[in-house]
Amino acid sequence: MSGKQSDDLEDPLTQWLNSQPQSGPPPSAQRRCGLRFAFYGRMSTVEHQDRVTSRHWQRNCATELVDGHGMIVTEYFDVGCSRRRGWRQRPRAAALLAALDDPDRGFDAIVVGEYERAFSANQLQHLAPVLEQHGVQLWLPETDGPVDHHDPTHQALIMMLGAQSKREVQRARFRVIMAMRAQAREQGRYLGGRPPYGYRLVDAGPHPNAAHARWGRRLRRLEPDPATAGHVRWMFAQRLAGRSLASIARGLNDAGTPCPSGVDRDRNPHRRGDQWTLRTVAAILSNPRYTGRQVWNRQPAHTDSSRLQREPTRRNPTTDWVVSKQRAHTPLVSEQHFVATQAVRCHRTADDGTMRSYLFTGLLHCGACGRKMESHWVNQRPGYRCRHGRTSTQRPTDHRHKIFYIREDNIIARLADHPGLALDAWRPHELAAFLHRNKITVVCDHENCTLTTGRSNPINS
Structure with a gap:
């Protein structure tokens, strides 16, 4: 008994269904109609959509549209692509354009x-000249039926x-963002992503949405990881x-402490x-988040994983x-100590053990190239220098500016005579604090120091 005969007996x-009379034109009539169609479909996410279901209903809609006019002979279907991405940024759509x-x-x-499923905003308007150039119709x-890009009615519809x-x-997007803001602020809900180093994810009970709870969906929350939480506490204490x-990084490496990407390789395969x-x-x-508070939206969402790895x-x-x-969740550092940690600024220690400090760090710009000194x-x-962008990894050239050096006491002397500052009653530390507080930048060259605001407006009086 052949395989086909066996299938017929088993089904x-x-x-019986195949033996019943069918309405409409026979398949051979369809094949005699001339147009050959390429079907294009798309689904946005892999985790929240079923590829089989999404492809099936899109393909059925397309098949009904071309019924009697031709038949679909090839297929291009994108998975995990947002509609906001242009066709050349979608793998299968790009292959269709190449074809x-x-x-x-x-x-x-x-x-x-x-x-x-195929277009967003004015994407079709940009694609229309390409299709017209190659003599390919687009059916919607x-x-x-086919889109007539010269028909005012079709133009208005598109x-x-x-x-x-x-x-x-x-x-x-607005609804989702507002909901996530409320969940993070009001409920302290964990909204996904990699758990911070020092924490692990544990069960936090059934989902508050009744429908999700009936499907068995559970919430999760952060809990100190016994293997790594102590390292985080040590780092805050050392800072x-x-x-x-x-120095903290060297101490961790010397002790053989696994780094975050080494502890969680599954979530960090690119490191x-x-x-x-x-x-x-x-x-x-x-x-x-180490204070026990839930924090959301610290960094922008990345829709392109390849760009995330490059930048x-x-x-x-x-x-x-x-x-x-x-x-x-359980804090690994108090809020007071966390805030104090953010204010710590360490200065390099000299060979004799003394601490070197600089008043104008971050305030000086080079008059020749505009870079921060x-x-x-x-x-x-104490002094400052500008190497005009040159580093030890670059070979020096004959056309670059010489490295510009200026001593801190010379800057103070120049600013003492500046018409925009009454420095007689000021001390150097008070001058630096004033510049920082008012976001005033000092642009220096070999002759003068000029004060500018954040909008690069010079201060003359």
Whole structure:
């Protein structure tokens, strides 16, 4: 008995359904109609959508649209792509565009199951000239057939669909963000992401949404990790004792303490995970979640994982952070000690054990190139220099400026005669505090020091 005969015997219902009279034109009539279609579909997320279901309903809509006009001969379906990404940034859509250049591409038109699945805002308006150049039609259910880009009615409809698609995204985004703000601030809810070093995730009870709870969904919260929480407490204590970030990192490496990416390799496959760095220590010591408060929106969301790996992490302004009103988990440092840690500024110790300090750190800019000048000890005195962007990894050139040095006492002497400052009754520390407080920048060259505000306006009086 052949395999086909065996399948027929095992599935009598399918055999009966296939033997019933079918309404409409036979399949052969469809095949005689000339157009060959490439179906394009898309789904946004992998975790919250089912690929089979999403593809199926889009494909069915497209099949009904082209029924009697041709048949779908190939398929391009993107998974995990937001509609806000242009077609050239979606893998399968980009492949479809590349296929347009092939004279033997095998299809005459493109069909989609729903406008919002394929386009957002004015994406179709930018794509229309490309399709017209290659003589490829675009079929939409909303136009009940091919789109005529020269028809004013179709132009108005496309503009309306684009605006509606953009509005849908913005409305959903606004609702989600406002809900997450409320959950973080009012409930202290853990909203996902990697747990901070020193914590682990534990069960926090059933989900407050009754429907999610019936499906077995649970909340999670942070709990001190017995293996790493002690290292975080030690780091805060060392920083409060006056140790530099580099010194703390060296101490952890010397002790063989696993770094965050080494402890959690599954969430950090893109990192080496072999040692502590200054940036890692700084990130831990500046994270307010160690006070027991839940904090959300510290950094912008990244929709492109490849860009996240290439660029350093950037923080949102503290005014945009959402902090829970109450403690949401066990703190590893008190709020008072955390705030005190943020105020610690360590200065490099000289060979003789004395502490070197600089009054104008961060306030001086080079008059030649505009860069910030760095603190530099000059002839046993505090001073500043600008290397005009040159580092030890670059070969010197004949066309670069010479390194510019200026002593701190010379800066004070120049500012004493500045018409915008009445320095007679001021002390140097009070002068530096005044400049910091008023966000005044000092632009220095070999002859003068000029005061400017944050908008680069010179202060003359």
